[in-house]
Amino acid sequence: MRCGVCGSERLGPLGELTSGNRPGDQRYLRLRFPRPKLLSARPQYDAYYARACRDCGAVIPFLGPAVLKRFAAEAEGLEGLEGEEGG
């Protein structure tokens, strides 16, 4: 696996992603898309994990296995939604 920023192959181990240590702090980053049509749920995917690059320090978030499976199944339906204003 390569770093998406510098191309290094020296990515660190998968760690838990969190914004802080206080109770209530978000423990993930959420990737959201506009609703594909009225009455359907807004597609969103939580990244609970991340790896850091040992060479440039970039932090790269990852979806967990269950979320990745759902994202992979729904990704085709997300085409064309990018760049639209979300609500």
Ligand SMILES: [Zn+2]
């Ligand atoms: Zn890097």
